[in-house]
Amino acid sequence: MVGLAWGALVLACALGWVVGRVFSDRYLWSQPVSWIPTPLLLAPVWIRGAVAWRRCRAARRRGGRAPVRAGAAVLAGWAVGIVGAAGIGHLLFVELGLHRAVLRPRSAGPVARVVFWNQAGVEAGDISSTFLPLGPTLFVLANRHSDTRTRDIAQAFIDTGEAHAAVGWPFDLFSRGPIRRWGSMSLGLEGRSRRGDGSMREDSGWAAWFEVETAAGPLTVWAIDMPSDPSLPKYALARAAGEAISVWRGSARVVVENGQQSEDAVGFPKPDVIVGDFNIPRGSASLAEFLRASGAGAMRSAFDESGWGWARSWPRATPLLAIDQCFVGSRVRAVEYRAMDPGVGGHRAIVVDVEGNEAEAPEAAGG
Secondary structure, eight states, X not given: OHHHHHHHXXXXXXXXXXHHHHHTTSSTTTHHHHHSOHHHHHHHHHHHHHHHHHHHHHHHHTTOOOOOXXXXXXXXXXXXXXXXXXXHHHIIIIISOGXXXXXXXXXXXXXXXXXXXXXXXXXXXXXXXXXXXXXXXEEEEXXXXXXXXXXXXXXXXXXXXXXXXXXXXXXXXXXSSOEEEEEEEEXXXXXXXXXXXXXXXXXXXXXXXXXXXXXXXXXXXXXXXXXXXXXXXXXHHHHHHHHHHHTOEEEEEEEETTEEEEEEEESOOOOSEEEEEOSSOTTOHHHHHHHHHHTOTTOEEHHHHHOOSOOOOBSSSSOOBOOEEEEEOTTEEEEEEEEEOOSSSSSOEEEEEEEEOTTSOOOOOXX
């Protein structure tokens, strides 16, 4: 009876992994299983495979043969074995990108370091000493807690070099280069997010864009914050968020000689870099749907281009899911990607180095 239950568990895990890879989070019913980390979902499959392998080796050492099994059992065994092997390959080369630990992209020119951190309204005090040593060209801070003051971070930038700042709620941008224009919007989603005390609050989602001058060239950066409730259908939510960005009409802040002024803007300008807390794991179909719906469908995952290892961001202490993302467009390429533990808050920070892509001709940003 125990053997039958164990076999059923192994088959269920193998089937669940296949379903998660094929359907991803396109449907609400496939969403939960697609998000389970491969090592957790396939652990019973790998354990069963290791036990079977040891039994076969022991039988050969005794000069005997493995017991003859019924055709259905043999077929199931082969299927589970194939899924287990495919899972190992997927984990090593897709989810962990271990080949990039050797085949690292090399920087050929000036690099801009983009740091993104979702403070998620968690008390952290003055975080300057945590993030300034990273040497960020751009530091995008989302959902700043009231005890973390913008002026403290701005002053730390001023004390260590050229400094510029802009606020596009709920994002603060601190930059080493001039910030030319920026704007922000509510995504208008019917979403919910969890507060620090565990209760739920309404969350419409937020997005902002910034046009910044850097040593690697002018960059247009989008920042995204999506609702966290895991019971929401993320594929539909991502599509709605992308469509809201594509048709946005609002007011942009523009830096002029004597200060700032407002001007009407239609649609977000074409992005070079997108960062944000999507509350959707890396590799999910809904992320590609967001890029398509927002008009940024040709962008690439910065992790897939230059990251390797676990590099997951939530929960901070024991990160299981990569829900904080970075994408890069055709005018830049990512040459370094890592997740960094700031020691406070609920998320790890994303640190990405990007450089201009000389193979692509500069394009004027839309407005």
